[in-house]
Amino acid sequence: MKTKVRVKKDFYMSFFAILLGLLAGAVLMAVTGNNPFEGFFYLFRGGLMNIERIGNTLATATPLIFAGLSVAFAFKTGLFNIGGAGQMLIGGLCATAIGLTFDLPKPILLTMIVFGSLIGGALWASLPGLLKARFNVHEVVSTIMMNWIAYWVIYYIVPQYFKGPFLETESQRIPEAASLKVPWLTELFNGSYINLGIFLAIIFVVISSLILERTTLGYELKAVGYNRDAAEAAGINVNRNIVLSMAIAGALAGLGGATFYVGFASNMQIGVLPSQGFDGIAVALLGANSPWGVFAAAVFFGLLHTGKGFMNAMTAIPPEVADTIIATIIYFAATSVLIERNWDKIKKINFAALLNRGKKDSLKAGSGGEQ
Amino acid sequence: MDYIVEMNNIRKEFPGIVACDDIDFQVKKGEIHALLGENGAGKSTLMNILFGLYQPDSGSIVLRGKKTNIANPNIANDLGIGMVHQHFKLVHNFTVTENIILGLEPTRALMVDTRSASSRIRELSKRYNLNVNPDAKIEDVSVGMQQRVEIIKMLYRDAEILIFDEPTAVLTPQEVQELTKIMHSLIDEGKTIILITHKLREIMSIADRCTVIRWGKVIGTVSVSETSEEKLAEMMVGRKVIFDLDKKEARPKEEILSLEKLTVNGKDGGHGLKSFSLGVKCGEIVGLAGVDGNGQSELIEAVIGLRKPDGGKILLHGEDISNLSIRERIEKGVAHIPEDRHKHGLVLDYTVQENFILKNYYQPPFSARGLLNWDTIYEHAERVIKDFDVRSGQGVEASARSLSGGNQQKAIVGREIDGNPDLLVAVQPTRGLDVGAIEYIHQRLLEQRDQGKAVLLISLELDEILDLSDRIAVIYNGELVGIVDADETDENEIGLMMAGGKRGAAV
Numbered sequence: 001m002k003t004k005v006r007v008k009k010d011f012y013m014s015f016f017a018i019l020l021g022l023l024a025g026a027v028l029m030a031v032t033g034n035n036p037f038e039g040f041f042y043l044f045r046g047g048l049m050n051i052e053r054i055g056n057t058l059a060t061a062t063p064l065i066f067a068g069l070s071v072a073f074a075f076k077t078g079l080f081n082i083g084g085a086g087q088m089l090i091g092g093l094c095a096t097a098i099g100l101t102f103d104l105p106k107p108i109l110l111t112m113i114v115f116g117s118l119i120g121g122a123l124w125a126s127l128p129g130l131l132k133a134r135f136n137v138h139e140v141v142s143t144i145m146m147n148w149i150a151y152w153v154i155y156y157i158v159p160q161y162f163k164g165p166f167l168e169t170e171s172q173r174i175p176e177a178a179s180l181k182v183p184w185l186t187e188l189f190n191g192s193y194i195n196l197g198i199f200l201a202i203i204f205v206v207i208s209s210l211i212l213e214r215t216t217l218g219y220e221l222k223a224v225g226y227n228r229d230a231a232e233a234a235g236i237n238v239n240r241n242i243v244l245s246m247a248i249a250g251a252l253a254g255l256g257g258a259t260f261y262v263g264f265a266s267n268m269q270i271g272v273l274p275s276q277g278f279d280g281i282a283v284a285l286l287g288a289n290s291p292w293g294v295f296a297a298a299v300f301f302g303l304l305h306t307g308k309g310f311m312n313a314m315t316a317i318p319p320e321v322a323d324t325i326i327a328t329i330i331y332f333a334a335t336s337v338l339i340e341r342n343w344d345k346i347k348k349i350n351f352a353a354l355l356n357r358g359k360k361d362s363l364k365a366g367s368g369g370e371q
Numbered sequence: 372m373d374y375i376v377e378m379n380n381i382r383k384e385f386p387g388i389v390a391c392d393d394i395d396f397q398v399k400k401g402e403i404h405a406l407l408g409e410n411g412a413g414k415s416t417l418m419n420i421l422f423g424l425y426q427p428d429s430g431s432i433v434l435r436g437k438k439t440n441i442a443n444p445n446i447a448n449d450l451g452i453g454m455v456h457q458h459f460k461l462v463h464n465f466t467v468t469e470n471i472i473l474g475l476e477p478t479r480a481l482m483v484d485t486r487s488a489s490s491r492i493r494e495l496s497k498r499y500n501l502n503v504n505p506d507a508k509i510e511d512v513s514v515g516m517q518q519r520v521e522i523i524k525m526l527y528r529d530a531e532i533l534i535f536d537e538p539t540a541v542l543t544p545q546e547v548q549e550l551t552k553i554m555h556s557l558i559d560e561g562k563t564i565i566l567i568t569h570k571l572r573e574i575m576s577i578a579d580r581c582t583v584i585r586w587g588k589v590i591g592t593v594s595v596s597e598t599s600e601e602k603l604a605e606m607m608v609g610r611k612v613i614f615d616l617d618k619k620e621a622r623p624k625e626e627i628l629s630l631e632k633l634t635v636n637g638k639d640g641g642h643g644l645k646s647f648s649l650g651v652k653c654g655e656i657v658g659l660a661g662v663d664g665n666g667q668s669e670l671i672e673a674v675i676g677l678r679k680p681d682g683g684k685i686l687l688h689g690e691d692i693s694n695l696s697i698r699e700r701i702e703k704g705v706a707h708i709p710e711d712r713h714k715h716g717l718v719l720d721y722t723v724q725e726n727f728i729l730k731n732y733y734q735p736p737f738s739a740r741g742l743l744n745w746d747t748i749y750e751h752a753e754r755v756i757k758d759f760d761v762r763s764g765q766g767v768e769a770s771a772r773s774l775s776g777g778n779q780q781k782a783i784v785g786r787e788i789d790g791n792p793d794l795l796v797a798v799q800p801t802r803g804l805d806v807g808a809i810e811y812i813h814q815r816l817l818e819q820r821d822q823g824k825a826v827l828l829i830s831l832e833l834d835e836i837l838d839l840s841d842r843i844a845v846i847y848n849g850e851l852v853g854i855v856d857a858d859e860t861d862e863n864e865i866g867l868m869m870a871g872g873k874r875g876a877a878v
Contacts, residue, residue, distance in 0.1 A: 216732055216738045219728075219743060220732075227720075231729075233677065233709060234701075235697040237698075
């Protein structure tokens, strides 16, 4: 019962944030001399107008879903994982390396890629977990540093071992057999770059949700996140849970890396931290750290990202407006935490005040009538 | 004598509850009037109405014979009403003077004139024997001193009617005595005091009259000299309260817990525990008495496993457990009612049912192969809240945060006792609870004993130790002062031992 109430409240909060974000976007369009209705029409049309566009929206959303899940999962254990970008790079590197090294039938190769990127990301992220558990190094600092370590690892390994035929700054293209893109899906969506990653994402949304709600593991992780001291006093091994939580978060981000580098794209570039790693924080925030909330938020962001080019082509509105809308939504989602914290107070005040006013009014009306 | 405060037919409703149900409340000038009731009875709401923080839905307030409307605390101040809240409202990095003048700073040539203010504070402090240094910073002074600053704050504003909300909750016994003296000197200077409390003994020793509130209704106003603690308790709770616990003869059996020369280094320059030896037998309650901070927390943490001992042994059933993990100790039958229920006892954002399985969620029947069995968890929780009288608005699916303090504590006691432990380490098990809940928890602890289980009771309330224990160990400076039989000792002897005097030394 209580959980349902919570979900409903979270939904309203996120909905409210999106509404205000869109409103801010509308004001921005109007101020720059454009028609907001036209702008939004093309923005959403760009993401939804045909099956190909819908496919692209989902393809854009896929790495965001994983990055968001990663942040949300760690957050349930009270950890702030800012290392999504680095974990995606390592996951992507594992996937690319496997794809370029082995010449195997597609099903076997893809299975190896999935597990390779999952394990790579998990190991990468468990290092900050270990540092936190053993030496109490704050995970925000260590995950950010791990991002840059990953960045330079890619910088070294890709040109050294997987150099592309033309450019020093990118890897070879992965072979057809190693790509998450499959012909039937591409055809189904009319040539979109949608790939198997979206199914993986849905599977892992379900798995994350099950772990958190149904398993003793999820129970432990959340207990540690809500109250570390009580969890410890109850005999729960806090340090083990911190490492485990980071490893799972890293595994999710690593998979996100695979869907990005061997699904959405087909090679790796050096010198770039994937922005999805950071957007994952916003996705988790808007999705209220619940797996299905993350899914919805990521698809919405995917929609805006896909539609903004079309909006720009059809109107004079610059594509940056879409980014501004996203930023504003994040802003309102973040401040909605404040609203939520005082939610009960706000409700009470309104209720009591309304009640009082109603009573006074009716009293006044009553006495007035008598006179 | 005329009434200085008359509150007539005060009614205040909040969504879902009636906090004040047509309350009549009168205070005479120059008296100490206690307002007694259990947690949530409506005492604080009534006083917040008098102080202008809430507006009543109906009813009237008559001050010094004149009907008044107190719209906000500033008006209350102007009318000579002052309030010391349970949680002090002080700015910690301000000095005493700065805190007191906050809101009505005297100025001279656009500068805050702290000098004249502090001399006036010095004068007030002297007159009422408050011993407050106007130049000290709040963060540097003791809790008792902070309370006296709050008192001066009222006096500085020329308050005549002083409301104290649970003033002794945060004080040591010595500070309580000092506060009593201060209150009497305030009365001598013509002030009137309203004292909100749920402690009966305080009322008997300080107050002149007492109004009892239960479920938002006035049960009655009595003169303290014509009543007794038992009668007040009955009025407050609504039924007879058993002060003399139904305590049978203890039948101690074999020793279950033995501490052998246990040494734990103190944290932050504390005393720690020095070569401490103590045995607890099955079927008895051993009380550990001592002034706060004399090694009790080190002892508790070492026994339940939060801290590794630096020397000595902890034997449970004759087996050394000092290197076992917390979980292994729990599985061997050690239960723990922690001192701080919010920090160590409950996960407040978990529901009641989730909190009940905090220590055994990983075992059947609550889970199998890593999957939680929600149906069993729900049924188990339903049974425990019934067995232990945990009252919660939304039953077992309410968050632990939404429960009242007493019910949170009952939930912890329920969880720990329901696990059928061999040894129960109960630390301040009734801290901050009202009479009904205290009585209930005491009964449960005795039941444990009568069933042949061992209880180690650590409490700062000497009464609780004396009432419940079969044997009392006194700790001072991290060392064992002595062990006495509860039947053969009294408050005086224990008090002396708590100050470090060996038994018999005083005689």
